[in-house]
Amino acid sequence: MAQTSTPITTSENSQPPIIEIRNFDFAYGDSQALFDINMDIKEKEVTAFIGPSGCGKSTFLRCFNRMNDLIDIARIKGGEIKISGVNIYDKDIDVIELRKHVGMVFQKSNPFPKSIYDNIAYGLRIQGVKKKSTLDDVVEECLRGAALWDEVKDRLNESALGMSGGQQQRLCIARALAVRPKILLMDEPCSALDPIATAKVEELIHELKKDYTIVIVTHNMQQAARVSDRTAFFYLGKLIEFENTDDIFMNPKNPQTEAYISGRFG
Amino acid sequence: MAASSKQTDPNKPAFSKRRALFLGKDSDSIIKTFFGSNAMVAIVILALITIFLFKEGAGFMGLYHKSLEEYRLSGLEYVDILKEKREDYTELTRYLNDVKSDWINELKASGSSQAEISKAIFNPEAKALFLGYMRAGSDLKKFVKTKMDVAIEIRDQHTTNENLRETVENYTQRIAEIQSTSYTFSKEDRAKYTLLLRDHSRDNSLPSEEAQRFLKEADSITPEKALDQADRETFAMLLGLEAEKIEATIKPVDFNTTIKGVIDEQARYAEILDALEVSLTEVVATADAVQFNSPAIEERIATFKELNQKFFSNIDAHKAKLANWDQSAPVSIFQAASAFLTGKDWVTASDQQDWYGLMPLLSGSLLISAIALVFAIPFGVGAAIYVNQIAGPAERNFIKPYVEFISAIPSVVIGFFGVVVFGEFIRWFSQLDGFQWVPFFPIQERLNAFTAGCLLALMAIPTIFTLAEDAINNIPRHFKEASLAMGATPLQTTMRVIVPTALSGIISAIMLGFGRVIGETMVVLLCAGNRIKIPDFTEGPGVFFEPVHTMTGIIAQEMGEVVQGSLHYRALFMVGIVLFFISLIINYTAQWVVKRFSKLGD
Ligand SMILES: Nc1ncnc2c1ncn2[C@@H]1O[C@H](COP(=O)(O)OP(=O)(O)OP(=O)(O)O)[C@@H](O)[C@H]1O
Ligand SMILES: [Mg+2]
Numbered sequence: 119m120a121q122t123s124t125p126i127t128t129s130e131n132s133q134p135p136i137i138e139i140r141n142f143d144f145a146y147g148d149s150q151a152l153f154d155i156n157m158d159i160k161e162k163e164v165t166a167f168i169g170p171s172g173c174g175k176s177t178f179l180r181c182f183n184r185m186n187d188l189i190d191i192a193r194i195k196g197g198e199i200k201i202s203g204v205n206i207y208d209k210d211i212d213v214i215e216l217r218k219h220v221g222m223v224f225q226k227s228n229p230f231p232k233s234i235y236d237n238i239a240y241g242l243r244i245q246g247v248k249k250k251s252t253l254d255d256v257v258e259e260c261l262r263g264a265a266l267w268d269e270v271k272d273r274l275n276e277s278a279l280g281m282s283g284g285q286q287q288r289l290c291i292a293r294a295l296a297v298r299p300k301i302l303l304m305d306e307p308c309s310a311l312d313p314i315a316t317a318k319v320e321e322l323i324h325e326l327k328k329d330y331t332i333v334i335v336t337h338n339m340q341q342a343a344r345v346s347d348r349t350a351f352f353y354l355g356k357l358i359e360f361e362n363t364d365d366i367f368m369n370p371k372n373p374q375t376e377a378y379i380s381g382r383f384g
Numbered sequence: 385m386a387a388s389s390k391q392t393d394p395n396k397p398a399f400s401k402r403r404a405l406f407l408g409k410d411s412d413s414i415i416k417t418f419f420g421s422n423a424m425v426a427i428v429i430l431a432l433i434t435i436f437l438f439k440e441g442a443g444f445m446g447l448y449h450k451s452l453e454e455y456r457l458s459g460l461e462y463v464d465i466l467k468e469k470r471e472d473y474t475e476l477t478r479y480l481n482d483v484k485s486d487w488i489n490e491l492k493a494s495g496s497s498q499a500e501i502s503k504a505i506f507n508p509e510a511k512a513l514f515l516g517y518m519r520a521g522s523d524l525k526k527f528v529k530t531k532m533d534v535a536i537e538i539r540d541q542h543t544t545n546e547n548l549r550e551t552v553e554n555y556t557q558r559i560a561e562i563q564s565t566s567y568t569f570s571k572e573d574r575a576k577y578t579l580l581l582r583d584h585s586r587d588n589s590l591p592s593e594e595a596q597r598f599l600k601e602a603d604s605i606t607p608e609k610a611l612d613q614a615d616r617e618t619f620a621m622l623l624g625l626e627a628e629k630i631e632a633t634i635k636p637v638d639f640n641t642t643i644k645g646v647i648d649e650q651a652r653y654a655e656i657l658d659a660l661e662v663s664l665t666e667v668v669a670t671a672d673a674v675q676f677n678s679p680a681i682e683e684r685i686a687t688f689k690e691l692n693q694k695f696f697s698n699i700d701a702h703k704a705k706l707a708n709w710d711q712s713a714p715v716s717i718f719q720a721a722s723a724f725l726t727g728k729d730w731v732t733a734s735d736q737q738d739w740y741g742l743m744p745l746l747s748g749s750l751l752i753s754a755i756a757l758v759f760a761i762p763f764g765v766g767a768a769i770y771v772n773q774i775a776g777p778a779e780r781n782f783i784k785p786y787v788e789f790i791s792a793i794p795s796v797v798i799g800f801f802g803v804v805v806f807g808e809f810i811r812w813f814s815q816l817d818g819f820q821w822v823p824f825f826p827i828q829e830r831l832n833a834f835t836a837g838c839l840l841a842l843m844a845i846p847t848i849f850t851l852a853e854d855a856i857n858n859i860p861r862h863f864k865e866a867s868l869a870m871g872a873t874p875l876q877t878t879m880r881v882i883v884p885t886a887l888s889g890i891i892s893a894i895m896l897g898f899g900r901v902i903g904e905t906m907v908v909l910l911c912a913g914n915r916i917k918i919p920d921f922t923e924g925p926g927v928f929f930e931p932v933h934t935m936t937g938i939i940a941q942e943m944g945e946v947v948q949g950s951l952h953y954r955a956l957f958m959v960g961i962v963l964f965f966i967s968l969i970i971n972y973t974a975q976w977v978v979k980r981f982s983k984l985g986d
Contacts, residue, residue, distance in 0.1 A: 183869060190777065218871035228862040231885050244872045244880065297870050
């Protein structure tokens with residue numbers, strides 16, 4: 119396992135990857151959840167993770183901003199993850215700074231029980247920004263960025279919990295944008311939304327692709343096909359196939375991938 | 385049986401008949417009945433407690449109103465106004481004595497020998513001042529005492545009369561009972577009847593053959609003898625005679641005339657006051673001739689002179705107050721209510737007037753609660769935040785059960801600890817030389833509001849800790865994750881997201897901690913010092929070290945020794961009712977806070 123196998127990569131653009139994963143092994147206590155993952159994720163692209171439930175997609179995603187640090191029994195057993203060339207599991211990595219760099223949107227929309235304005239401003243306030251005009255500007259910019267501005271501009275001071283589910287999820291995206299991350303991780307962001315709200319979020323992802331590198335976990339094959347440039351298929355903690363989205367859906371190389379995509383999966 | 389009946393009818397589907405387990409009920413409705421009846425019992429018991437509390441407290445206002453009316457009618461109120469001036473004078477005397485002992489101490493400190501001190505103290509001018517001041521008031525004291533005795537006597541006579549009337553009333557009832565046909569002689573009544581017959585036969589006014597008859601009758605009564613209509617008549621007649629005798633001892637009190645004995649001699653009183661002013665002025669003037677040789681003492685003497693001046697200048701107002709006093713002014717029931725709710729004194733078993741004022745108890749309870757909460761809130765909430773957000777699993781597993789264990793300690797043990805260890809420690813600490821710069825050190829009493837407050841804090845901490853920890857624990861995990869994922873530090877996450885979100889729960893935890901503290905009895909009874917007096921808030925922080933009494937403490941302390949149904953008994957129930965309402969409000973507020981502010985989305 120120690121030998122560096124060539125990373126599975128879809129290589130036609132030559133620019134260096136923003137996230138490089140090498141021989142990555144991860145375990146919860148004694149049970150290993152990820153096995154020897156090698157992968158390159160390119161800048162300003164949308165990468166989708168698919169695979170059956172329990173295969174380790176969320177686990178893997180949460181390794182990119184070290185959210186797994188919160189779990190006592192989580193262990194990196196080997197390998198490394200580099201973001202912009204820096205190993206994020208190095209001893210002297212500032213996790214706080216890393217998380218500002220790598221934002222995250224969760225499956226369940228989770229706005230704070232505060233006003234819409236305060237939700238967005240939170241990311242700046244914790245960095246010590248107090249100036250009202252700066253905050254105002256950023257709030258507007260992020261809400262516009264999340265295509266939410268027109269819907270909520272008249273009720274910025276109302277509780278975020280009064281919004282619809284879809285609006286809440288877009289608010290969470292806007293909130294994540296406020297700290298100006300380079301990379302945005304999304305763990306099944308649409309699983310609790312209706313088709314219309316889902317369409318809006320997908321549209322948004324399409325817009326955000328211009329400025330951000332996005333990694334999205336999804337159970338919805340059509341969604342992966344619609345929004346992503348590349349797709350990775352995981353099975354039982356292993357990366358089975360990682361290709362251009364079109365290739366993977368039209369022409370999967372691995373029989374397991376094919377079985378999963380075509381829905382013939384046990 | 386149910387199963388077999390199902391099988392006997394194969395045409396009907398399985399759900400056509402419910403399965404009955406017991407008395408035709410299925411398991412669901414049995415469970416429902418069981419829990420429903422449990423809840424019902426709880427509600428009924430609560431209602432009974434409430435009703436009992438109100439029933440026992442109910443008569444208080446009427447009785448207290450009557451008592452205050454008598455206080456006015458008998459002139460005791462007037463005497464209390466008289467006493468004000470006497471108290472002022474006594475206060476001044478005390479002040480002067482203080483100055484004197486300070487002076488002696490200062491002389492001692494400056495190295496004077498005993499002989500020198502005696503010489504200074506007993507030189508003619510000093511003697512004229514110190515002794516003269518004390519003697520000048522003897523007329524005033526005597527006068528007030530006489531008037532007081534008169535008023536007390538009137539009141540006593542009135543009370544005695546009331547008791548006698550009640551006795552007579554009881555006799556009348558008894559006689560009516562005996563005269564009804566359904567009455568039969570009990571064993572006691574037989575004895576009583578015999579006794580009365582004998583007594584009556586000795587009555588000299590009776591012709592001798594009559595007396596003989598009564599005596600014979602008395603001798604003839606045996607436990608077996610049947611007693612007839614005639615006996616009942618005689619018994620009733622004899623009891624009536626006895627009641628008449630008792631009634632004759634009632635010496636009716638006419639407050640309109642008796643009051644004269646109290647409020648007469650106003651002119652003489654004025655004279656006494658005038659004479660007092662003259663002689664005191666003279667005495668105080670001698671102070672100038674005394675050689676104190678100490679600026680501090682001289683300063684105090686100057687203050688003393690000012691106080692005297694004030695004493696004199698108040699005399700006119702005092703006289704006016706006496707002149708304006710009106711015995712016939714009615715006492716309204718509201719006055720009785722406000723005398724309870726805002727009254728500053730709680731005096732029981734007094735020979736003059738009992739006072740049932742809530743204020744000293746309420747202020748004591750609130751002061752102690754405030755002290756307890758000042759300590760318990762930061763510790764309880766802080767520990768909750770720490771254990772839930774910061775501590776590792778090992779620490780959590782150690783701290784949580786440990787804090788919760790505190791609530792298992794019996795309160796009497798905590799109180800005992802307070803008396804023997806903590807109170808002693810505080811006093812010892814306040815007497816350390818290094819801390820004498822603290823303005824209110826050294827403290828006088830080892831048992832005071834602070835001691836009790838600290839120990840109550842100990843009891844409130846587990847309540848606040850457990851409930852606040854629950855509240856924080858109930859915050860969905862995703863709030864924390866969202867915050868951390870944005871690059872917030874754990875501390876920022878805790879302070880800006882977790883605590884504000886859990887605030888309603890934390891506040892209600894604090895409210896319930898407050899409820900625990902204000903209802904606690906044993907610790908305050910043992911450690912608060914039990915002095916019934918409104919704490920002197922003008923003393924600044926020193927007020928925390930004054931002994932106080934509490935609402936719970938007074939009930940526990942006095943309930944055992946009161947006569948059932950008396951004014952005092954009912955007053956204690958009124959205190960209980962107030963306590964009940966305070967707890968009710970606290971609990972209601974806690975629930976309201978939770979409802980109002982905890983609209984967590986999920
Ligand atoms: N906190 C945890 N502690 C221990 N084991 C965990 C923990 N979280 C996940 N696992 C285990 O790790 C494996 C991968 O879980 P993960 O949540 O990453 O799957 P997933 O691909 O995201 O599944 P889903 O599509 O259902 O979200 C599973 O076997 C799961 O039981
Ligand atoms: Mg998942």
